[in-house]
Amino acid sequence: MTTTAKLYDELIEQLQKVTLLKSCSELLCWDEQTYLPAEGAEHRASQLSLLAGIAHEQATTPRIGELLSELEAAGDTGDVDSPLAVNIREARRNYNRATRLPKRLVEETSRVISLSQQAWVSARKESNFATFLPWLEKVVALKREEAEAIGYGDGIPYDALLDEYEPGASSAEIEASFSALRDELVELVAAIRESGKQPDISILTRSYPIEAQRTFGTAVARQIGFDFNKGRLDVTAHPFCMGVGPGDCRLTTRYDEHHFPGAFFGTMHEAGHGIYEQGLNPGAYGTPMGESVSLGIHESQSRMWENLVGRSRPFWSCFYSTAQKNFPEALGDVGVEDFYAAINDVRSSFIRVEADEVTYNLHIMLRFELEKPLISGDLSPADLPEIWNESFTKYFDITPPNDSQGCLQDIHWSAGLIGYFPTYALGNMYASQFFATAREELGDLPECFGRGEFAELKSWLNSNIHMRGKQFRAHRLVEVVTGEPLSHEPLMQHLHAKYDALYGL
């Protein structure tokens, strides 16, 4: 065994331990959102803080630094895209980030975001921003401290946080790509509005019994390729997907008897994330080669299954009769074309996760514009509801009636996930670009969907994206897979192809 091989094995063992420990925290977080008794929150916060502290200690153990330095100095790690080189590159990045964070800050953040999420659940339920404000202030202060500790270029502390979720991205680049997208989206939204066409969306708020929603959503998630022997679907206030580890990936959704799309497309969305997690290389578990690229790439998978598959006409050619059988009262007298038009209705609405494909990205841009000043200090948390409503009115021409439908709607900030939102819009762009290539390479994808066959697309994603782990950073992965750098054009092409037809533009 060469010296390099020995050092590398030791490094891998260290990394796997840290991942395994973090996966324990993940399960505790999942439980916190799903089944934790009301008065167990304080104890859960203590557990998570302790685990975060130990994981941080292990992730920053000087031995990892030594191993990395020796491996880097040895220089015989082969091709830059080899598993060995990739694991060393990403381990270095993680180690540098982690060692810059004091343990006290890690533990304190873990503790605060655990309690703060509980506070958010109540605040959202009662639409009471005041009870959440002290927690938001704590979270923002901690995230600012984190940005300072990590460091950033261009004088933009927000970039230090963004980089956590989308390695290598900067707010300047995102602003540039958002700006191109924004203009074309606003134009499309206006054209749709002026078309005068409005599908009858009241059919989606008829009575859809929750048990039937669960049955139908689960069956569809299984059919598109989510493996329930290696995962579950539960109910939470805010839907999410958590890849706890090999063989254990957990999706959540929320049901509303009088809103079919919420849970259904939510389930498709989370199943898309889940299919990514289940498609990672289990043999590389615990190392960067066994991990997802970035949140943007993750989101590209969920949005692809949710929108490019789940809201497509061929998909419903296959599933509509089953949907009618599951919801005879709601859909018995509705034709598939009316249903397809309704689930693709485009109009301004308050809730991001229920927004249509076209306006969705505007919701993201609004949040991106508020996050940066929250972190720079130019926006005080106390002013958030007012600024949110102002910006919202500017973007959407409607004003949220309360904070539950405004700035309290998302769990992210309560969970310390600042810098996370822009990855959603990046995900939409990645999704369309990947999907265009998949269609080119696989040919008859829509016809497959019409027959209820999704294995071809899933395998393509497995080999082109999932199994590669963190081999390439997001921007390079896009180039490797699609042959082109990231562009907003495939997204706009998809939107025009679909909505020009639906709205006769």
Place this chain on the structure above:
Amino acid sequence: MTTTAKLYDELIEQLQKVTLLKSCSELLCWDEQTYLPAEGAEHRASQLSLLAGIAHEQATTPRIGELLSELEAAGDTGDVDSPLAVNIREARRNYNRATRLPKRLVEETSRVISLSQQAWVSARKESNFATFLPWLEKVVALKREEAEAIGYGDGIPYDALLDEYEPGASSAEIEASFSALRDELVELVAAIRESGKQPDISILTRSYPIEAQRTFGTAVARQIGFDFNKGRLDVTAHPFCMGVGPGDCRLTTRYDEHHFPGAFFGTMHEAGHGIYEQGLNPGAYGTPMGESVSLGIHESQSRMWENLVGRSRPFWSCFYSTAQKNFPEALGDVGVEDFYAAINDVRSSFIRVEADEVTYNLHIMLRFELEKPLISGDLSPADLPEIWNESFTKYFDITPPNDSQGCLQDIHWSAGLIGYFPTYALGNMYASQFFATAREELGDLPECFGRGEFAELKSWLNSNIHMRGKQFRAHRLVEVVTGEPLSHEPLMQHLHAKYDALYGL
């Protein structure tokens, strides 16, 4: 601050960390039994093994040994029953036990019992002992190694394991008290058989819709004092209670539409454990003063609520009409006396957890007799089904038709819980002795139950037992609370008072 106070504070901090870390493992174990996807077992085993290793490292850190030695040498810990003296005494016991176990053995045991429990679930379902045997062999080998590492007196390795669950107990003492109890039980069982009376137990296997069982069981658990803001009730193959930490106590049960007593008395039983956990002093969490005394004392609480309360005549004076409302088809035409007789039917049966109060202890004695030779090596795991069935036939005069109803019925051995069973019979003895004292001190307990009032008994248990934590070892607690050493007489008095009347003896 005195030197002792400073050392003591540091010790407490160390102990709390270990408890908190173990509570993370507990949540993972709970999830493993309730919601873990089938293929997540391997990863869960790795998680639990890692946490067990870290907890063991922390529990055996030499600093704890130093702190204990300095505190013991200082000698100013006050009264032997003071919180300070108790915490030091019990911390010393735990430290000595823990430091005798090599980390490798702890990790390996954690890993094996996690996988072995999964194997047991399948083996029990298919009544296939052969698939469980290799796991049982691994578990027994590890537990023998554990006994050797811990050490034992009297040449009985089993005692080293027993002491884990019932500190200070020995198999010789247990044998003595079982032997006195056995003779009187066998006599009572014979008298009941000879009475010729047999209640109509077919009413208990009519159709009891599971949703109604859940509603009724939950309502009763709440009314006797289990706080659902600080706990939950879920479904598992083998029911248990897990006190994860302050504000988070989890009960489980299993429902069978055609067997009312299983889930109902199972829920009462686990709620009894839960009331103990919820009654511990949260201010002492993480230290011995905030922990339960022993498994025997824990079982005294569950058996008290299950049998002395839940199977009593006054209890059903209060709840029978509600039961009839919940199960109109099954109980509409059944009078309360017939129901009371049916739930107190005494006869030989295969499943311990469904056994009546009288024969139950014989199930325990059988297991106790098999565990000792399993650990000494006189009984090979492969021979277990045969010996089980032989002993069972000797004790009960019936032979299990398969291993699911025989040696595969309990989770314990798969979970490495060898030495645990005798605490169940001890629990029955403690329960009767405590309850007799409670009745003397509180006067009108049965009248309270008849009115659906349980707060008096619960408060009495809270202050006499729960809030005391580990202040006294089990045998001393019994003396302090009841004024007498442990005896099997209160149990036999209770059984005679009840069954002599029911069977006209």
